[in-house]
Each structure stands twice: as structure tokens, then as C-alpha cells.
Amino acid sequence: MMEPFLVRALLAGLCFAAVAGPAGCFIVWRRMAYFGDTMAHSALLGVAVGFLLAIEPMLGVLAVCVAVAMVLVVLQRSRPWLSSDALLGILSHSALSFGLVAIGLMAWIRVDLLSYLFGDILSVTAADLWLLAGGGAIVLALLAAIWRPLLAASVHEDLARAEGIPVAAVSTAFMLLVALVVALAMKIVGILLVTSLLIIPAATARRFARSPETMALIAALCGMLAVAAGLALSIRLDTPAGPSIVAAAAALFAVAQVQVRRRTGITPG
Amino acid sequence: MSSTRGGVNNEGAAAPGESGRWLVAARGVYLSFSGRPVLKDVDVEVGGGEIVTVIGPNGAGKTTLLRVLMGLLRPDRGRVQRQPGLRIGYLPQRIHVDPVMPLKVDRLMTLVRRARPADVADALAETGVGHLRAAPVSALSGGELQRVLLARALLARPDLLVLDEPVQGVDYAGEAALYQLIGELRARRGCGVLMISHDLHVVMAATDRVLCLNHHVCCAGTPDAVSQHPEYVRLFGRQTAGAFAVYAHRHDHQHDLGGNPVHLQTGRLPEGSAKGRNAGEEGPA
Numbered sequence: 137m138m139e140p141f142l143v144r145a146l147l148a149g150l151c152f153a154a155v156a157g158p159a160g161c162f163i164v165w166r167r168m169a170y171f172g173d174t175m176a177h178s179a180l181l182g183v184a185v186g187f188l189l190a191i192e193p194m195l196g197v198l199a200v201c202v203a204v205a206m207v208l209v210v211l212q213r214s215r216p217w218l219s220s221d222a223l224l225g226i227l228s229h230s231a232l233s234f235g236l237v238a239i240g241l242m243a244w245i246r247v248d249l250l251s252y253l254f255g256d257i258l259s260v261t262a263a264d265l266w267l268l269a270g271g272g273a274i275v276l277a278l279l280a281a282i283w284r285p286l287l288a289a290s291v292h293e294d295l296a297r298a299e300g301i302p303v304a305a306v307s308t309a310f311m312l313l314v315a316l317v318v319a320l321a322m323k324i325v326g327i328l329l330v331t332s333l334l335i336i337p338a339a340t341a342r343r344f345a346r347s348p349e350t351m352a353l354i355a356a357l358c359g360m361l362a363v364a365a366g367l368a369l370s371i372r373l374d375t376p377a378g379p380s381i382v383a384a385a386a387a388l389f390a391v392a393q394v395q396v397r398r399r400t401g402i403t404p405g
Numbered sequence: 406m407s408s409t410r411g412g413v414n415n416e417g418a419a420a421p422g423e424s425g426r427w428l429v430a431a432r433g434v435y436l437s438f439s440g441r442p443v444l445k446d447v448d449v450e451v452g453g454g455e456i457v458t459v460i461g462p463n464g465a466g467k468t469t470l471l472r473v474l475m476g477l478l479r480p481d482r483g484r485v486q487r488q489p490g491l492r493i494g495y496l497p498q499r500i501h502v503d504p505v506m507p508l509k510v511d512r513l514m515t516l517v518r519r520a521r522p523a524d525v526a527d528a529l530a531e532t533g534v535g536h537l538r539a540a541p542v543s544a545l546s547g548g549e550l551q552r553v554l555l556a557r558a559l560l561a562r563p564d565l566l567v568l569d570e571p572v573q574g575v576d577y578a579g580e581a582a583l584y585q586l587i588g589e590l591r592a593r594r595g596c597g598v599l600m601i602s603h604d605l606h607v608v609m610a611a612t613d614r615v616l617c618l619n620h621h622v623c624c625a626g627t628p629d630a631v632s633q634h635p636e637y638v639r640l641f642g643r644q645t646a647g648a649f650a651v652y653a654h655r656h657d658h659q660h661d662l663g664g665n666p667v668h669l670q671t672g673r674l675p676e677g678s679a680k681g682r683n684a685g686e687e688g689p690a
Contacts, residue, residue, distance in 0.1 A: 165506050288516045291502060298475055298495040299517045299561075345507040 141258055142371065148260040148268050149363030149381065152324050153333065155272040157356030158279055159317050160334035161341070161348065162310060165290045169335055170221055171208070171311070174228035175318040176330040178204040180235030182319070183252055187245055188238070194267065194319050201315030204231060209308055255326030255378030257367075264323055271320045278313055282306050287348055325378040333359060336385040340392045362388055427452050428491055428565045428597045429474050434483035436466075436473060443469050444480065445621040451565060456591055456598040458608045461618035462640065467601045468498065468569055470618060474599065475567060491565060494558025494596075498569040500550060504543040511538050514557050528556040532586060547574030551583060559590070566590070568600035580604065584611050605641065 138146075163172050179197045186196025204227055211223055218226075239247050251259070260268075279286075288296040289303045297303045321330040337359035338351070345351030365388075366381030373380075430450035436443050443466040451457045451474075459467045472478040473485060475493055502508060514525045529535045532552040537545065545553065551571055558566060571587065572580040584607050591598050602608045608615060609628040617623040623636040631637050 165503070167503075284517075291506065291508065291513070291516060292497065292500050294477070294497045295495060295500065296517065297477055298493065298497070298567075301517060339505075342505055342507060347507055347509065347512060351507050 141260075142367070144260045144262065144265055145257045145377065146364065146367055148265055149257060149324055149367060150360050151265075151268045151272045152321055153337065153359030153363050154356045155275050155317060155320065156333045157337050157341070157354075157359050158352035159275065159313065160336075160338035160359075161352045161355050162279075162286060162290060163314070163331075163334050164338040164342075165348075166310075168314070169331060170224045170228075172314055172318070172331040172334055174204065174208075174224045174231070175201045175314055176321075176327045177228040178231035178235075179318055179322050179327040179330070180252060181231045181238065182235070183247075183322075184235050184238035184242070187242055187247070194322070197322055198315060198319040200231070201318055202312055205308075205311040205315050209311065251326070252322065253326050253328050254376060255322070255324050255329065257324045257377045257381075258370075260323060268320055268323070271316065275313060275316055275320070278309070282309055286310055325381060329378055329382050332382045333362075333385065336382070336389050337362065340385070340389040343392050358388055359385065427486075427488075429485070429487045429599070431470075431474055431480075431485045432483055434470075434473055434480045434485065436469065436478065436480045442620060444473065446483070447618070447622055449474070449616055449622070449625070451597045451599045453564070453597050454591065454595045455613045456588070456600070456611065457614045457616060458612040459599070459601045459616045459618055460603070460605065460608055461623070465619045467618055471567055471569055471599065471601065488564070492561050492563045494555075494561050494563030494566045496551065496554050496558055496566070496568045496571055498601075499547070499573045500554060502542045502550075506543070508542045509538075510534075510540050510542060510545070510553055513542050513553065514560060518561060520560050524560060528559045529553065531559060531590075532556040548576065548579035548583065551575060552586070555586070555590075559594075563596055565597045565599060568598065570601050570603065572602070572604060581607070587611075 163169060178200050182197030182200035183193045184196070185200055186193035189196065208223065208227060212220060216223065236249075239245070239249070248256075285296070285301045285303075285306045286309075288299070288301050289306050293303050317334070318327075318330050321333065325333055337355040340358045341351045341354035344354050362385035363381050366384035367377060369375060369384060370377040370380040427450040432448055434444050434447045434449075447466075447470060449457070449459075449470070459470060461467050469478065473480050474487075475495065476485065476487065502513075510529070511522070511525055514520065514528070520528075526535060526538065529538055532555045534549055534552045534556065537549060537553060540549075542550070542553070551574075555566075555568075555571070566587070568587070572583050575583055584604075587598060587600070588611050590596065609632060612628055614626060615628050615631040616625045617631055617634070617637050617640065619640060623640060624631050624634040626634075
């Protein structure tokens, strides 16, 4: 029989993988990997804000991620002289550094930094699990609501705009959604590994998918498989859980490449 | 023919081409990006059933003008009017669908507007790509993709087709065939066509009116009138401009996607494009 903490960890991981699969597909389609990373790095500043205001860290993370996403939207609209990826680089690492500095300054708080950087899925509580399930359901519902226009905007922005899709609104909505996903993911794999669970399962799924929807579904399943395998690995070999899950996802990705290449002769790239 | 649809203020706009009321009209449009004027006092209009082609050097504001006319960009000054309920079919400049997006042609067709499968099949057949319905979009050639997108635009039953360099990324044989298709669609459906083209030879042959743009309208009118215009000659050089006199000849056939000769009534091939394949069959009529 599995230990209760392990059951909670598994359920939490499966919940998150179900959300990360579809959301991650859009991250990959829209080339927003670096944006996801920026959101994740901003999360530590959110943790600090959470401590400072004595609120739930996840809410602090959500607030800071949303704020950073909005700053980015505004900066990009103002036709900046810096490219988007340079802007992301500045925001990403300054938010991470400000977060570390802020936590360092709060000498009265003992923070296990590693658990925020790499996650602490084995310590998921029942309350965490409810939060994750509820938040995950909200993300999936929102994603389903904007699925069609977001997909059109992801295929070709100008074409979608000419056909009456409110591209700016839909894109901004998706950025906020990513902020929410990052806030949910922090406990599971930690801020340094959040984007991996968004991108790797989606990339793995591409090889088997014939439509955007099947890719989202397969990505969710790949993520779930990685969570289960990673947790098993972590228990058996006493390795850190978050990185073990990501390692399992990466191994799955690699195996999928070999499989597909042998079967169809398609080379990735 | 009637000048305007009831209730639409024409604001003294000059009558469009010979075919009747305009579908879209711009008056005195001025637009600048970060202080640099891109469009300066541009007047343009497209009538129903009319093919209007915008030519001009790179960076002359051609795509910007199209975007303004479609309402995607708001001009700083001037006014743009579209007929109420005007349906526009838009073909942007060379779409690239990343292979990471698993998208088949029939899904691309209904990405924004829903359509019955039968209508999708009909539209694809009309542009000659009915066989590609289940093909992945990222595997299409330039010409195939343009035809798919044209079919997609037709699904909306457009009054106006807006085509931004429709033959970009299409080989020579495909280019002429694509222009011919556009001409056929206009004739069959009676829609107006507004397009940007770099292919001066084709423009002069298959267009009702030409607008020569270099931030401002250098000259506009029938292909004959424009090609004589000093502004036009200055912009494209005497040699290029003069070439029309020499090569404004009829071909009696065209080449399909496989390079086989196909008889046709209209359409032109640029000089040299047929060399080496069917050179013996080419020549002034």
C-alpha cells in the first residue's frame, strides 16, 4: 500500500500534468518557452512578496507573475528598441535576483530556498491538493474557452486579426493563464523546472499527434507518465522528486524520437 | 451602374473603375511609424469585379496600405470607407506554419469560420488543390499553400479578395497559373481583387488598374497609362519599364504545376521563364 504522502504527491503531479500538457502545447506553438521561464523566475519574487504580506505564497506568486506579464505586454506594445527576448532576459533574471535579495533581507524568516527552486512534491498537503485541483480546473476551463481564437492566432496572427479574432486580448489572456500555471507548478517541480513540464511533454506529443487537440491530449498523458515514473524513481533511488520527474519526461522524449525515427524514417528538426 | 449602395456617403469620392460602385475607398490617408511617414495622402479605391494591383519598391508602404484598407491599422489622417457588411478574403504575405503545429489542410480551412465539409471540398477543388485536403499544412509547397489559403478565403464568399504578394515563394510555372486562377475567380464570382505584386509583366497584363506607390501615389490608372508615366519610368528604370512594349505579347499556353503546357486565354509569362523547357513553343503571337 502506498504511503498517504506519496498518494498526495502522485495526485498533485497528475493534476498538474493534465493542465501542463494543453497549456504547454500553446507555449511550444507560440514559441513562448522563454516567456514561461520568465514567469517562473519571477515566481521567487512572488514568494518573497507572499512572506512580506503574510499571505499564501501561491497568491504572491500569482500576483507577481501577472504583474510581470502585464509589464511585458505594455513594453512590447510601445514598440521598444529592445527585442522581446532581450526584454524577457532582463525581466527574468532581475525578478529572480530581486526575489533572492528580498528573501535574504527578511532575516526573521527561515526559508528552505531549495524547495522553492526545485519543488517539494513529497510535502504536498491535502489543502495544496485541493488548491491544485481547483486551480487546474480553472486553467483548463479558461483554455477551453479561448481555444479556437487562440489556435487561430497561433497559426497566423495577421490572418486571424483580419478575420475578426481579437488577437491582442486572446494573447494577453493566455499570458495570464501561464502565470496561473506557474503559480500552480511551483510546489511540484519548483520554479527552475516549471517550463520543462510545459515544453517536454508537448514536444514529445508532437510526433504522435495528427491535430492540435490530440497533441494536447497526448501531451497531458506524457506528462502524467513522466510524473508517475519520476516519483517511482525518486522513491526507489532516493533522488530529488522534482528533478526526477523532469528527467523521466526527458527520457520519454528521447525514446519517442528513436521510436518514430525507426518506424517512419522521419528525422526530427 | 449605381454609384453607391443606399445609405453610404460617398463623400464626393471619384467614381471607381468602370465596373461600378467601390467596395473600399481611402481618401487622403496619412500614416507614420515613429515619426517616419509611410503613407502620404494616399487615395485609392477598389470597385466590384475590378482587379487593382499595387506596385512599388520594397518598403514603399504597400502592405501597410492593405492593412489600412482592411481596417487592421488606423491612419493618422484621412478616411477609409468600406461598404457595410463587406466580406473580405485575405491572403497574407507568405504564411509559414511551423511543423511543430500538427495541422491538416481541412482544419486550417475552418480554423476561424466553421464550414460544412462539402463547402470545404468545393472551395479546395475550385483552386485546384482538392487532393490536398488531408495533407499536413507544413508539408505543402509555396504554390500549394497559396492555393489552399485562396480556397480558405473563398469560403467566406468574399466581395473583395485582398492578396499580399500572392505568388511569393511560388515557382515561375506556378506563378502564372496562380494569376490565371485569380483572374478566373474574379470572372466567376464577380469579386473585386486588390493585390500587391512585384511581377510587373503580369501586373500589366492581368490588371484593370495599377497603383504605383512609393509612400505617396506616384501614378495610377490603366496599365497602359501607368507604364507611360514618367514617375513610373523613374521608379522602375527605363529598361524595365520599356520592356512591356517589347514583351507585351500573348502566350497561347501556360504551364501547370508539373510543367506541362496548358492552353489559356489570358495570362503572361515573364520573358526567360520558359527558357530551357518549352522555349520552342514560346513567342509573340
